Every structure is written in C-alpha cells, then in structure tokens.
Amino acid sequence: MKHIPTLLLVAALLLWGGTTQAQQRYEEDSIAFAGAEWQTDTLDGFLYHHYHFSQRQLFNSNQYLSVIEIPKGSKTHLKFVADTVLTTVSNFALRHNALAGVNGSYFNMSTGVPVCYLRIGGKELGVNEPARNDSIHRKYYQNAAIRLLASGRPRFNIPDSSRMSERTMKDSNVMTSGPMLISRGEDVPQRLDRRFVYARHNRTAIGLKPDGTIILLVADGRSKKNADGLSLPELTRIMRWLGCCDAANLDGGGSSTMYIRNGSNNGIVNHPSDNGRFDAMGQRPVANAILLVQPTEMKEVRSKN
Numbered sequence: 001m002k003h004i005p006t007l008l009l010v011a012a013l014l015l016w017g018g019t020t021q022a023q024q025r026y027e028e029d030s031i032a033f034a035g036a037e038w039q040t041d042t043l044d045g046f047l048y049h050h051y052h053f054s055q056r057q058l059f060n061s062n063q064y065l066s067v068i069e070i071p072k073g074s075k076t077h078l079k080f081v082a083d084t085v086l087t088t089v090s091n092f093a094l095r096h097n098a099l100a101g102v103n104g105s106y107f108n109m110s111t112g113v114p115v116c117y118l119r120i121g122g123k124e125l126g127v128n129e130p131a132r133n134d135s136i137h138r139k140y141y142q143n144a145a146i147r148l149l150a151s152g153r154p155r156f157n158i159p160d161s162s163r164m165s166e167r168t169m170k171d172s173n174v175m176t177s178g179p180m181l182i183s184r185g186e187d188v189p190q191r192l193d194r195r196f197v198y199a200r201h202n203r204t205a206i207g208l209k210p211d212g213t214i215i216l217l218v219a220d221g222r223s224k225k226n227a228d229g230l231s232l233p234e235l236t237r238i239m240r241w242l243g244c245c246d247a248a249n250l251d252g253g254g255s256s257t258m259y260i261r262n263g264s265n266n267g268i269v270n271h272p273s274d275n276g277r278f279d280a281m282g283q284r285p286v287a288n289a290i291l292l293v294q295p296t297e298m299k300e301v302r303s304k305n
Helices: 021-035 089-095 232-241 295-304
Strands: 039-042 047-058 061-070 077-087 100-103 118-120 123-126 134-138 144-148 154-157 173-177 180-183 203-208 214-219 246-249 258-260 286-293
Touching (some): 089 100, 089 286, 144 246, 203 232
Antiparallel strands (some): 061 214, 100 286, 144 154, 180 246
C-alpha cells in the first residue's frame, strides 16, 4: 500500500475556499481523498489505482473507487467500440485485445440502441434521443461530446442545444454522454431538480488533465455496507481532485464496469452491481465501451477509417 503522488493534490484544497459548512466538509473530504493509502499498479502504459473508503470516510459515506491513469507519453490510446447485441465490457475488451476499458454511454436496455450520439470509424451508430415533447433539442444528459483525435486522445465539447449538432464534427469517432462535469477548468452547473443528479449511484467518468493525462474512473454503488455511490456534484469533486480540467459523466448504475487485462475475475476489478452482490460477477451487458488499446490496434482502426 502506498500514496499516489499524482493524487496528492494539495492544491485541490484551494479550490474549495470559503467558510460555509458545505465547503468545510468538502475540504475535509479532499484531505481524506489525498491522504488515503491507495493501492497502485504500474501496468503497460498506464497506472491503476484503487481504494476502499470505509467507515464513512468520504462524503460521510463508504466508497470504492477504481482509477485508470494514462500519462500523456503513453503509447496506448483510447478506442470506442459498440455492437448491435448487448455485450459485457470484458467481452468487448477480449474481442479487441484491450489492455483496459470501461463502459461507455447510455443505451436502450431493451433494444440496445444508443440514446446518445455515437460515431465510430466514421459510421453513425446512434443519435441523441429527443427531449420529451421536443424533437429539436437534446436531453440534459446529452451535453458532453467526447471526440477522439487521430492519435486516440480525447477532446471534450459541450454541443449546442440542437439535437443533431454533432454531425458537424469532423472527427471519425464521437461519443456523446453527460452531463459534462468540468469544462476548461470550470465546474458545469447541474440540474439539481433531477434525482439522477443528486442521488448516489454507481458512476463512470472520463477526464483529461492539463498535461494531457487521461483519467477513467469507476465508483461502485448500490451496496450500502461497502459502496454508497456518488452524486454528480460528488463525482465532480473527485474528478477535480484527480486534476481534471475537463470531465464527463458516462453511463452508470449497473453499467459501471472497469476491466484490466490479466486481472482475476475475467479482468473485472470493480464491483458491478447487477447481481446485487459486492463482487466482480455482476457485469451488465452494454451497447458500447471505451477501451485502452496498444498502438498496433490503433493502426488497424486507422486503416479501416
């Protein structure tokens, strides 16, 4: 067990200056977060960190957090994958010989069709499901467009309210999700009238640090004794404490899954909740995923594009 230098963000305390009770609580939480004895594994081109906050150590709750950290200099790259048949993250990863991966964006659990915009290899696979009684504008959780550059590095945009505005993006690979949590160093205001925002759930998020480091995070949930899950404001703070200047929420709940190749339990390192137990066996089949692949895999993708 050891501290993770990249997570000891003392400067994060400065972000929560103020005298209110809430600010004081978050300052205490940031100290607990930075001072935790995180377990770190240095793997092929990335770091894997995890820690179990028990005894209500974080946000007055129990939390199990898993973090993949991909330095700017890593030769690995991200890749979006999808299928018309719902598939577990571990199966997606095995199929594409991935080093690691997490679940992607939202989908219809009955049909498997994406409900947010998705383009992979230049092919449009899904569009933003319209808002209720409004076919022109998008839903509130469709405000984070994640673009993959040719290098496989992500960039983040907040699209305009038009439901089809992603079609103007030139990138071959675009995944919309949300809500956006942090944009260009600023917190993105959330709709606190939505239980989805303020209630605690399993969460998956992707972020980018100013130096180009990529962060993938999974927070377990729906296990009161082990992991309560996070609200979106709490998730935002964690992505800030991890140093992100841009961060987006991905699909969560029972979909939240993290895979590391050669790990036990079919590579699943968190505790997906669809089986109702706090173990690695409760994967939910999903429609798409974000994988970490080696350069050889990226060359194959570019040739297809």
